[in-house]
Amino acid sequence: MSGLDLVLVLRxxxxxxxxxxxxxGALGQHETATRYEVRFGESVEETARHIREAAGxxxxxxxxxxxxxxxxLxxxxxxxRQLADPPGVIHLAGGVHATAEPVQTLDAxxxxxxxxxxxxxxxxLVDAKGDPTGITGLAYRDATGNLIRTGKAKQRDLNDFPGFALKWDKFNALEITRGCIYACR
Structure with a gap:
């Protein structure tokens, strides 16, 4: 773990x-000065183990x-959190529910x-070593409990990134996996 700036644990x-x-796929072709590692937690226990191993x-x-x-979830x-909740861990929810109900997601x-x-x-976030300050596309609560909404994330062209990750050997079916014109509205 020494020498790393950031660990990404995917549930x-x-x-x-x-x-x-x-x-x-986007991360795999992104150039950054941040030294990071990606880990895959396929169960509650495995996710907690990855978090514990990344302590510090x-x-x-x-x-x-x-x-x-x-x-x-x-x-x-x-x-x-009962199995592993060291300082420096941030749980970030994304996807349809977090987009549609960010306050409910935070309250959960x-x-x-x-x-x-x-x-x-x-x-x-990777470039900022996990610090959300100044990053768009997020909702969180500050130290006093006030809701912070950082504005709309920069929407990129569907063709900017592959829908698969060669670096981690992760592939999708051959179909369109994002880019809906309704943008969850």
Missing amino acids: YRKAVTYGFHALL VRTLVLWSFYSPDAAA AEELKQI GWDMAAIGEGESTLLS
């Missing part, structure tokens, strides 16, 4: 792999889920909610 579930693969390094735990899964979040226990397409937000 990696079969239902949401396509979105993560698109994010990782700022860690972003990335979550993505649909609204029907929100309550069950809030319970998973509580379990993971996540530290931040990513709103909209996450590629530019994730790349900015």
Whole structure:
């Protein structure tokens, strides 16, 4: 772990792999000075283990889920926090539910909610070593509990990034996986 600036732990579930693969596709071709590592937590226990192993390094735990899964994953979040909750860990929810209901997502226990397409937000967070200050596309609460909304994330052209991540050997089916003209409205 020495020498790392940031660890990204994905709560990696079969239902949401396509979105993560698109994010990782963008990250895989992104040049940054930040020294980071990506880990995949395929269960509550494995996710908690990755968090514990990253102790001492700022860690972003990335979550993505649909609204029907929100309550069950809030319970998973509580379990993971009971197993591993060292300082410097930020749980970041993304996906449809976090975009549509960022306040509810924060109230359910996540530290931040990513709103909209996450590629530019994730790349900015990696460049900033996980510090959300000045990064668009987020909602979070400040130290006094006030809601902070950082504005709309920069929307990138669908062709800017691959929908797969060669670096991590993660591939999507051959279909369009993002770019809906309605932008979750």
